[in-house]
Amino acid sequence: MNTIPHTPPSPIQATEQAIAIMAVDNLRPSQECINLMRQIDRGEISHAQAVAAILQKAAKYASSTH
Numbered sequence: 494m495n496t497i498p499h500t501p502p503s504p505i506q507a508t509e510q511a512i513a514i515m516a517v518d519n520l521r522p523s524q525e526c527i528n529l530m531r532q533i534d535r536g537e538i539s540h541a542q543a544v545a546a547i548l549q550k551a552a553k554y555a556s557s558t559h
Contacts, residue, residue, distance in 0.1 A: 504534040525550075 502510060508530045515522060522530075529543040538546075 505531075508534055 511530070512522065512527070526547075529538070529546060532538045533540055533543055
């Protein structure tokens with residue numbers, strides 16, 4: 494029986510792990526995306542605020558290509 498308690502990774506470790514997992518598939522998030530993830534990690538913005546920023550940028554991008 495495994496009696497070692499599991500300690501979840503810190504938010505910073507989780508962000509770095511997510512970036513590393515994407516790199517395995519040769520995917521690289523933009524610097525803006527990395528900045529948003531790190532702002533969440535530091536508690537500067539919420540997840541919902543980051544999603545709103547991404548959606549706003551996507552809407553602006555979509556409207557500029559048509």
